[in-house]
Amino acid sequence: MPAAILTSPAPVQIVLDTVHARNPHEPEFLQAVHEVVESIVPVLDAHPQFVDGGILERLVEPERQIVFRVPWVDDGGRLQVNRGFRVQFSSVLGPYKGGLRFHPSVNLSIVKFLGFEQIFKNALTAQGIGGAKGGSDFDPHGRSDAEIMRFCQSFMNELYRHLGEHTDVPAGDIGVGAREIGYLFGQYRKVTNRHESGMFTGKGVQWGGAEVRTEATGYGAVFFVDEMLGVHGDTLAGKRVGVSGSGNVAIYAIDKARQLGATAVTASDSSGYVVDDAGIDLGLLRQVKEIERARISEYAARRPGARFVEGARPWEVPVDIAIPSATQNELDGIDAETLIANGVRAVAEGANMPSTPEAIHAFQQAGVLFGPGKAANAGGVATSALEMSQNAARQRWSFTDSEAKLRAIMAGVHDAAFAAAERYGRPGDYVVGANCAGFERVAHAMLAQGVI
Numbered sequence: 001m002p003a004a005i006l007t008s009p010a011p012v013q014i015v016l017d018t019v020h021a022r023n024p025h026e027p028e029f030l031q032a033v034h035e036v037v038e039s040i041v042p043v044l045d046a047h048p049q050f051v052d053g054g055i056l057e058r059l060v061e062p063e064r065q066i067v068f069r070v071p072w073v074d075d076g077g078r079l080q081v082n083r084g085f086r087v088q089f090s091s092v093l094g095p096y097k098g099g100l101r102f103h104p105s106v107n108l109s110i111v112k113f114l115g116f117e118q119i120f121k122n123a124l125t126a127q128g129i130g131g132a133k134g135g136s137d138f139d140p141h142g143r144s145d146a147e148i149m150r151f152c153q154s155f156m157n158e159l160y161r162h163l164g165e166h167t168d169v170p171a172g173d174i175g176v177g178a179r180e181i182g183y184l185f186g187q188y189r190k191v192t193n194r195h196e197s198g199m200f201t202g203k204g205v206q207w208g209g210a211e212v213r214t215e216a217t218g219y220g221a222v223f224f225v226d227e228m229l230g231v232h233g234d235t236l237a238g239k240r241v242g243v244s245g246s247g248n249v250a251i252y253a254i255d256k257a258r259q260l261g262a263t264a265v266t267a268s269d270s271s272g273y274v275v276d277d278a279g280i281d282l283g284l285l286r287q288v289k290e291i292e293r294a295r296i297s298e299y300a301a302r303r304p305g306a307r308f309v310e311g312a313r314p315w316e317v318p319v320d321i322a323i324p325s326a327t328q329n330e331l332d333g334i335d336a337e338t339l340i341a342n343g344v345r346a347v348a349e350g351a352n353m354p355s356t357p358e359a360i361h362a363f364q365q366a367g368v369l370f371g372p373g374k375a376a377n378a379g380g381v382a383t384s385a386l387e388m389s390q391n392a393a394r395q396r397w398s399f400t401d402s403e404a405k406l407r408a409i410m411a412g413v414h415d416a417a418f419a420a421a422e423r424y425g426r427p428g429d430y431v432v433g434a435n436c437a438g439f440e441r442v443a444h445a446m447l448a449q450g451v452i
Helices: 010-022 027-037 041-046 048-052 055-059 108-125 145-162 178-192 216-231 248-259 282-291 297-302 333-341 357-365 379-393 399-423 430-449
Strands: 064-073 079-090 096-102 131-136 168-171 240-243 266-269 272-275 307-310 321-323 346-348 369-371
Touching: 010 027, 010 041, 010 055, 027 108, 027 357, 027 430, 041 048, 041 430, 048 055, 048 430, 055 430, 064 108, 064 145, 079 096, 079 108, 079 145, 079 168, 096 108, 096 178, 096 379, 108 131, 108 379, 108 399, 108 430, 131 145, 131 168, 145 178, 168 379, 216 248, 216 321, 216 346, 216 369, 216 379, 216 399, 240 248, 248 266, 248 282, 248 321, 272 297, 282 297, 297 307, 333 357, 357 369, 369 430, 379 399, 399 430
Parallel strands: 096 131, 096 168, 240 266, 240 321, 321 346, 346 369
Antiparallel strands: 064 079, 079 131, 266 272, 272 307
């Protein structure tokens, strides 16, 4: 990726050159930095104090990067060694906050890209939380519960010293669900001799977790779509929705789309996708993916009228709304052109950076409403912050109350991004709006707190 950007002032170009020189083999991180920096130039022009204060220079460098080994013993008695990560990017607005991802693809570049994105996403929620991300190249698929428990305990034996309810509050992500969070929290409690309910979010509802946390990212993405459509006097009712993935985010995006009168017709995994014109059967999808942990083809095998397309992505299916909810860079320029040709009206990123720069450019050029991940998928971390609040006050909120708070937060995220785009001369550009609004909040706080 070239370091140059259009009409960039000299200080910005210097920052980009430095980022490339320091991180030459981290493509995901460089992509995330470019996407943000290219869109916040108007903020820097309007606020020269941000340039003088070296805000950008400091913000692209994590406050702390932790890399460690994770030794554990499998069920066959063999020693295994994985690598663990935690990148604590920014704590200027509150304790570090961001999930843990267990997947073979995890490396420092991916964790840094996710952590960098988390800064602005968390700022947009206005919940007083900083940005971080972590994880391991450990693959939980095919492992027994006992192996996963031993891995989680070893992972936490190192990471615990960097965590705490006022310091760093992890949550789940890909490969880290309620089971893994339980093992991680249990080991933290054991080694610290403290029951800090608020130092981990995504916990079971029975032991400190929040209602709607499981549903929050998927629900939030759909709420964001509804807000974008609402600006144009439209709703989700009667719309065809294409969703990628079949994990937590995808399942609850499908669920909320149905509740709001839309029909979600696709789901996918790494083997291909299914299309079900009658609407995805959530009960069957959960059975196949959450209980049996089988391939998505099993859905089509058991569902009359559904079909499985091997080795392909769902973006060739005509839909009104697309919600990519699987992984980074899953929707490229060719996919975007196909969606546009088939009449897509809005796209909201349920996953983190699932659309390539070429895809985003195509959507914007075609006038497709586009909600970037740092805004559209902020519902998960927003509800995590609500969980932290409940833990601190030792309270429990109902599902209805929690969902209402989530809906209000997502409306606030949308409005902040929409207003910033208007303010900086890019009306309707949610990429620019989300980046500018989040950056403004972080930059003002950094200036106020001095050079640290």
